[in-house]
Amino acid sequence: MQYLSIKTQELVSIKQAVINGLAGDGSLYMPENIPPLPPSFFRDIQNKTLPEIGFEVAKQFVGNTIPPKVLEDMLEEVLNFDIPVSLIRDSIYSLELFHGPTLAFKDIGARFMARLMSYYAEGQPMKVIVATSGDTGSAVAAGFYKVPGIQVYILYPKGKISPLQEKQLTIWGHNIKALEIEGTFDDCQALAKQLLADRELRKYHLTSANSINISRLIPQSFYYFWAYAQLKKNHKKIVFSVPSGNFGNLTAGLFAYKMGLPVERFIASTNINNIVPKYLSTGEYKPRASKSTLSNAMDVGNPSNFERMKALFDGNLDQFKALMSGYYFTDEQTQAAIHNVHKEFGYILDPHGAVAYLGLCAYLKDSGRNLNGVILETAHPAKFIETVEKSISARLVIPARLSEFKQKEKIVHLFPVDFRQIKDFVKTS
Numbered sequence: 001m002q003y004l005s006i007k008t009q010e011l012v013s014i015k016q017a018v019i020n021g022l023a024g025d026g027s028l029y030m031p032e033n034i035p036p037l038p039p040s041f042f043r044d045i046q047n048k049t050l051p052e053i054g055f056e057v058a059k060q061f062v063g064n065t066i067p068p069k070v071l072e073d074m075l076e077e078v079l080n081f082d083i084p085v086s087l088i089r090d091s092i093y094s095l096e097l098f099h100g101p102t103l104a105f106k107d108i109g110a111r112f113m114a115r116l117m118s119y120y121a122e123g124q125p126m127k128v129i130v131a132t133s134g135d136t137g138s139a140v141a142a143g144f145y146k147v148p149g150i151q152v153y154i155l156y157p158k159g160k161i162s163p164l165q166e167k168q169l170t171i172w173g174h175n176i177k178a179l180e181i182e183g184t185f186d187d188c189q190a191l192a193k194q195l196l197a198d199r200e201l202r203k204y205h206l207t208s209a210n211s212i213n214i215s216r217l218i219p220q221s222f223y224y225f226w227a228y229a230q231l232k233k234n235h236k237k238i239v240f241s242v243p244s245g246n247f248g249n250l251t252a253g254l255f256a257y258k259m260g261l262p263v264e265r266f267i268a269s270t271n272i273n274n275i276v277p278k279y280l281s282t283g284e285y286k287p288r289a290s291k292s293t294l295s296n297a298m299d300v301g302n303p304s305n306f307e308r309m310k311a312l313f314d315g316n317l318d319q320f321k322a323l324m325s326g327y328y329f330t331d332e333q334t335q336a337a338i339h340n341v342h343k344e345f346g347y348i349l350d351p352h353g354a355v356a357y358l359g360l361c362a363y364l365k366d367s368g369r370n371l372n373g374v375i376l377e378t379a380h381p382a383k384f385i386e387t388v389e390k391s392i393s394a395r396l397v398i399p400a401r402l403s404e405f406k407q408k409e410k411i412v413h414l415f416p417v418d419f420r421q422i423k424d425f426v427k428t429s
């Protein structure tokens with residue numbers, strides 16, 4: 001499979017797409033076409049393990065650039081934790097994507113990406129740049145920690161992420177550098193883009209670990225198949241509600257759909273940073289500055305993967321609407337959902353999962369149909385302990401691998417929103 005840059009349609013190999021991150025023309029890479037998986041794959045999908053599903057799906061994306069045995073081992077390593085499909089209530093399931101090392105779904109993308117990148121880099125030194133509103137940074141740090149030859153620079157907005165999130169991305173040292181930026185997430189994202197586009201920095205082999213990198217999205221399509229495999233026995237059509245910020249997760253779902261996964265509909269669930277739900281209802285795409293919310297990993301004012309979704313739908317609003325619905329919710333609604341779901345069904349949502357839950361319920365109510373609904377539960381509730389404990393009026397049990405982060409010292413480099421200073425740091429460290 002070849003990959004093309006969205007703007008100028010330049011064709012590159014998967015290796016180039018992964019190494020470059022962002023295309024030379026400043027746009028993102030897309031698979032040239034997404035071939036469907038054979039019917040035989042779906043026929044006995046319910047009997048396959050998660051790494052087996054991952055292998056079949058990944059093969060479509062990487063072709064013969066990686067020997068089957070190497071790819072198989074990679075997937076065994078990446079997917080070495082459970083992704084349970086838990087029943088919340090009648091016909092509504094939670095796809096629990098938070099059982100990895102940093103307790104967020106981004107572990108899956110970051111772990112696969114680190115392995116793919118180090119395989120394709122063939123020993124050449126690289127610098128990985130990542131802007132984060134919370135969970136990306138820690139997942140990327142954990143995924144790349146001590147990977148030889150790869151330096152990682154994490155840009156995060158000062159004071160805009162939870163103390164625990166900050167710990168999770170600043171305690172690493174070694175090849176991981178945490179840059180605390182006196183600005184918003186959008187500033188961080190803009191600075192990262194600028195670093196990646198800088199000609200002078202090219203000789204340092206910079207690349208991005210944000211969901212602009214196609215290798216983050218590939219493994220995120222696996223678990224849509226996995227969820228389908230677990231629910232196939234119900235013989236009901238499936239709706240996925242995806243709590244979205246940069247829309248990498250949802251785009252990966254669309255890849256799965258293009259590969260033949262039977263999906264009735266995708267719900268784009270957001271907080272008040274509602275650019276995509278607004279686009280779906282008005283046809284106008286109006287990026288704007290992000291606003292801070294309780295589901296802060298989705299505080300994005302200009303979702304980077306929108307251009308990928310647009311490419312998939314040929315920029316056609318009707319095509320978008322045929323497969324996607326959008327809903328958005330306030331912090332008050334989010335807290336009420338966490339409260340109610342805990343009280344009525346004994347299930348504890350994190351703020352992002354709660355937004356997905358609200359989106360799913362809104363759609364099921366609007367459509368009035370009998371479907372299986374799956375929310376993507378993207379973070380462990382203990383990662384957002386203040387919000388969750390306040391909402392459920394009870395204490396949470398904190399998993400050991402989360403509390404371990406608290407004991408360690410943070411190592412940070414503070415910067416104003418100043419491209420020159422940051423560029424110098426990346427050059428010299």
Ligand SMILES: *Cc1c(COP(=O)(O)O)cnc(C)c1O
Nearest residue numbers: 135244245246247248249297378
């Ligand atoms: C990153 C993140 C999201 C948003 O995912 P996108 O792929 O950027 O849409 C949702 N929830 C959590 C917990 C996240 O960390």
